[in-house]
Amino acid sequence: MANEVKLLRSWSSPFALRIVWALKLKGVEFETIFEDLANKSSLLLQYNPVHKKIPVLVHNGKPVCESLVILEYIDETWNAAHPLLPKDPFGRAEARFWAKFSDDKLMPLIKKATIGQGEDKEEARVQTAENLKYVEELLKGKKFFGGETIGYLDLAFGWMAYLINVLEEVSGATLIKKEEFPLLSKWMENFYELPEFKESWPDRDRLITKFKNYG
Amino acid sequence: MANEVKLLRSWSSPFALRIVWALKLKGVEFETIFEDLANKSSLLLQYNPVHKKIPVLVHNGKPVCESLVILEYIDETWNAAHPLLPKDPFGRAEARFWAKFSDDKLMPLIKKATIGQGEDKEEARVQTAENLKYVEELLKGKKFFGGETIGYLDLAFGWMAYLINVLEEVSGATLIKKEEFPLLSKWMENFYELPEFKESWPDRDRLITKFKNYG
Numbered sequence: 001m002a003n004e005v006k007l008l009r010s011w012s013s014p015f016a017l018r019i020v021w022a023l024k025l026k027g028v029e030f031e032t033i034f035e036d037l038a039n040k041s042s043l044l045l046q047y048n049p050v051h052k053k054i055p056v057l058v059h060n061g062k063p064v065c066e067s068l069v070i071l072e073y074i075d076e077t078w079n080a081a082h083p084l085l086p087k088d089p090f091g092r093a094e095a096r097f098w099a100k101f102s103d104d105k106l107m108p109l110i111k112k113a114t115i116g117q118g119e120d121k122e123e124a125r126v127q128t129a130e131n132l133k134y135v136e137e138l139l140k141g142k143k144f145f146g147g148e149t150i151g152y153l154d155l156a157f158g159w160m161a162y163l164i165n166v167l168e169e170v171s172g173a174t175l176i177k178k179e180e181f182p183l184l185s186k187w188m189e190n191f192y193e194l195p196e197f198k199e200s201w202p203d204r205d206r207l208i209t210k211f212k213n214y215g
Numbered sequence: 216m217a218n219e220v221k222l223l224r225s226w227s228s229p230f231a232l233r234i235v236w237a238l239k240l241k242g243v244e245f246e247t248i249f250e251d252l253a254n255k256s257s258l259l260l261q262y263n264p265v266h267k268k269i270p271v272l273v274h275n276g277k278p279v280c281e282s283l284v285i286l287e288y289i290d291e292t293w294n295a296a297h298p299l300l301p302k303d304p305f306g307r308a309e310a311r312f313w314a315k316f317s318d319d320k321l322m323p324l325i326k327k328a329t330i331g332q333g334e335d336k337e338e339a340r341v342q343t344a345e346n347l348k349y350v351e352e353l354l355k356g357k358k359f360f361g362g363e364t365i366g367y368l369d370l371a372f373g374w375m376a377y378l379i380n381v382l383e384e385v386s387g388a389t390l391i392k393k394e395e396f397p398l399l400s401k402w403m404e405n406f407y408e409l410p411e412f413k414e415s416w417p418d419r420d421r422l423i424t425k426f427k428n429y430g
Contacts, residue, residue, distance in 0.1 A: 073307070
């Protein structure tokens with residue numbers, strides 16, 4: 001069977017970057033299709049009619065949507081190279097729990113604490129700090145969330161490595177002080193410096209412009 | 216190793232019922248701990264400090280949180296009896312996609328369309344109908360979402376089988392007409408009548424009182 005892999009993404013989406021990183025780690029060749037989210041292609045509407053969102057992974061003509069679902073699909077389909085999820089059920093459950101926490105709790109909080117409108121910004125900053133403590137805790141005794149190598153949870157949390165300091169610059173808030181979150185700060189550096197991912201980072205100035213015009 | 220399984224749940228939570236159903240299907244003995252959500256136990260706060268929510272599955276002293284994560288944990292841990300997720304990666308991705316759709320899109324919409332406050336109720340009803348068409352479509356040529364037997368996605372959608380008609384009664388809205396959604400209506404009946412789950416259904420009058428007092 002032909003192994004035709006396409007990825008519908010945008011230039012800056014952290015959800016789409018998870019897929020770029022996973023495919024890189026697995027050594028899977030793929031074609032990138034950049035979507036203009038202000039003018040979605042008929043391909044995107046056809047492949048993800050429910051949410052009309054990127055990323056979409058199209059593997060031999062079949063679409064898979066939702067970034068965390070795609071990560072599991074990639075891990076199960078190309079299962080020999082670089083396993084992403086741990087082997088044991090409890091470790092897998094933990095990784096899935098914290099990935100969901102990233103998207104449902106941490107990401108909205110950090111957005112609110114930086115580029116959000118309204119008076120609850122200060123409260124969101126306090127809550128962000130509280131929740132980041134859990135993330136710091138996860139890294140105790142480990143280089144990556146996955147242990148010695150990058151795993152599923154590293155990819156899920158990968159947005160922090162390039163977005164947090166952009167959001168800090170745009171908003172003037174400091175969310176992550178090195179002395180308060182030494183392990184997380186080190187992880188962000190390590191993740192950002194990974195040679196495999198070097199080419200994947202969105203242009204920082206363009207991100208700053210994007211978030212300055214946000215809301 | 217001892218196999219000690221405890222489930223922290225509430226009397227009515229559809230998320231917790233998923234776990235009750237999965238453990239029943241797998242033939243796993245477990246102890247039930249009913250939580251009063253207005254007065255959460257120290258056990259719940261200890262096991263799920265991040266969200267402080269039920270359900271929590273405690274297996275040999277280790278907590279697993281988030282109902283869809285728990286379902287996967289149960290399927291991987293007791294993998295011999297009654298597999299919940301399909302075997303092939305694409306089928307698994309589809310099941311996970313629709314389970315997420317259930318929780319992130321359909322459930323909030325149906326809540327808004329029935330017991331929600333505000334003027335956008337009518338709009339929510341239109342959107343509910345649109346989104347239920349996808350669900351109807353999934354059942355084409357199948358008895359259950361899992362095929363001939365109940366699978367992960369049936370458990371994820373299980374809340375529809377007992378909650379929708381309660382919400383319809385409380386709100387006076389009709390969300391699911393038999394002639395419009397024949398397959399889904401039949402599935403709701405089949406699921407509700409399953410002998411394995413008979414004892415699990417929350418008391419209907421108590422549910423109606425609960426939702427009448429909602430908001």
